[in-house]
Amino acid sequence: MKGWDLTLDLRAPSPTPLFVRIARALEGDIRRGRLPPGAPLPGSRTLAESLGVHRNTVLAAYRELETQGWIVTSAARATYVSPTLPDVPAHPSAGVPRETLPTQVGFALPTTPSRRVRLEPSRHTLVLAGGVPDVRLVPSALLARAYRRALKLEGRRLLDYGDARGHPRLRAALAGMLSSVRGLAVGADDLLITRGSQGAVDLVARTLVTPGETVAVEGLGYRPAWHALQLAGARLAPLPVDGEGLRVDALEALSRRTPVRAVYLTPHHHYPTTVTLSPARRLALLAWAREHRVALIEDDYDHEFHYEGRPVLPLASADRDGLVLYVGTLSKVLAPSLRLGFLAAPRPFLEHALGVREAVDRQGDSALEAAVAELLEEGEVQRHVRKMRGIYQERRDALVEALGKTLAGALSVSPPAGGMALWAHCAPEVDADAWAQAGLGEGVGFSPGSVYSFDNRPVPAVRLGFAALKESELTEAVRRMARALPGR
CATH class of the missing domain: 3.40.640.10 (Type I PLP-dependent aspartate aminotransferase-like (Major domain))
Structure with a gap:
């Protein structure tokens, strides 16, 4: 929250002293995670100005919280939420903000198309993403x-x-x-x-x-x-x-x-x-x-x-x-x-x-x-398009060559005249969906044909993007596909 005024909910029964209300509001925000352990707190003068109270009131609230172990003050007089929070029962208080967001909505939702399940590969996974340019270039x-x-x-x-x-x-x-x-x-x-x-x-x-x-x-x-x-x-x-x-x-x-x-x-x-x-x-x-x-x-x-x-x-x-x-x-x-x-x-x-x-x-x-x-x-x-057109054509050819050398029995493919991906047909014994799932375990990501089917039916084909990977990366991706092929 650096750079912003800290907003606190100070609603409480009127007899409650103001410094206690400030302390309880901060304690509640710490409990519900709004102010996580180690988070810096505003200086007493800054918080007093934002709340419109006397600085001594904020100092009293900070002393209360420090005594209970909720906050700590460093040698430089900076104030932080304590890294180790005390196990203290919460104060009952009306109108205290909720501790977490609701997990359910309180009204009916319409039917909407399901979201695509996005591949979340590790940083070492080579993803043959169709239609994705090489953003490195x-x-x-x-x-x-x-x-x-x-x-x-x-x-x-x-x-x-x-x-x-x-x-x-x-x-x-x-x-x-x-x-x-x-x-x-x-x-x-x-x-x-x-x-x-x-x-x-x-x-x-x-x-x-x-x-x-x-x-x-x-x-x-x-x-x-x-x-x-x-x-x-x-x-x-x-x-x-x-x-x-x-x-x-x-x-x-x-x-x-x-x-x-x-x-x-x-x-x-x-x-x-x-x-x-x-x-x-x-x-x-x-x-x-x-x-x-x-x-x-x-x-x-x-x-x-x-x-x-x-x-x-x-x-x-x-x-x-x-x-x-x-x-x-x-x-x-x-x-x-x-x-x-x-x-x-x-x-x-x-x-x-x-x-x-x-x-x-x-x-x-x-x-x-x-x-x-x-x-x-x-x-x-x-100029960038002309450059990338030449690079992508070389990458297309490198991928087709690698597939021909390594996966000729599993895939048949013809070089596409254009685009940034190719469509390869699987041999009858190859389950494209199972292969794509196994590929993630070998560090290679690619899409089976069912991803593009209107009714999600299995399609004996895979789509392999070549634009986003260098030629050496494409060759390695095909090796990983071969290792992941069921039955090999």
Whole structure:
């Protein structure tokens, strides 16, 4: 509590002397852990000023507590909670604050999607996390410089309430990137900056979906996006995915049974299998959406990392009818903790989304957005992407080679054309879930296919991220996977 005034509850029967009330309040706070053993206490003068009492009253309270063994005074006259607390029955007192937080709520809670069980590896575990960049290589010094400069030049404005759409420089820089690299004819006013791509999906769901409406999703897919849609009231309908991506014929069959409000999909590098939606299906999907007036939520989460051939342009680049709500992120380019995503959509939809955004979290981090805008304007982000694209391709190849040498009988894998992870199919005798669990004991973490299954059914595959680990670390991770393989 250093630097803050210490608030005490001094309510007690009026005949109780004030110094006794102060002593009992401090004793109660020590008992319930608010003031832990060894914690420093305010000086008598400071506490007297904050409580509005005479200093001698506080000194009397401290003497009372010291006599009972609750506090100690050092040679420098500093006062601390005693490291060894006395075993003294508590004083009965009305209105004393509770000793612990309640363990249960006193009201009914609604049903919400279950939280993801996050892997909590030891610091020695090598985690093949899919879709996670190597944050060790982020140009943090450049980002820190840009952040300091943004605060120096625009500090007052950046620290005040800002535009809910996001910093105009960042929106302009991202519009330039989307136009040049992804073929989207967008300007700064066609974009809204969000708290990561997850924030964009949540915003789309809140803006678009009325409770009870059906949203189609990929049957193997990104569970956090499903949860955001469900929290908005959507009824999710999973669709099969094969080697050409989402099965549009299954979507057409679904729409004959029930009206579909939207489709959420990852067409560039399908999450988690990395396949790309084929040209024929892209055309069929856009035609179907046009006919049925259905929104397409396109999550293009790692477009920058494509290694062979030309990356396929987003669905949004071919949208002439205002159907596609395009979601992207800088988390894969820079770092997940920056929480910078964006939504590109027709302006009437953005106007509705802005009303929702202002009610939910008002705006993003204006200073951070200005700093990243500077890095984009100066070409630093572009240089970082080119550098990381080469590094990640080498890491992809190293992981594929290590798997081929060490686990050829257990896994079959083809190098993905892009992305930051690969999808490996297990041999019939391999239990992917049991293998992943055993891997933690050997110091390697990876995800079995069931993590991405809509109904949590076992899937004979594993997703292995390669971007966050060096080549030597990837080779060692595969060795550990081999040791963990049941039956070896």
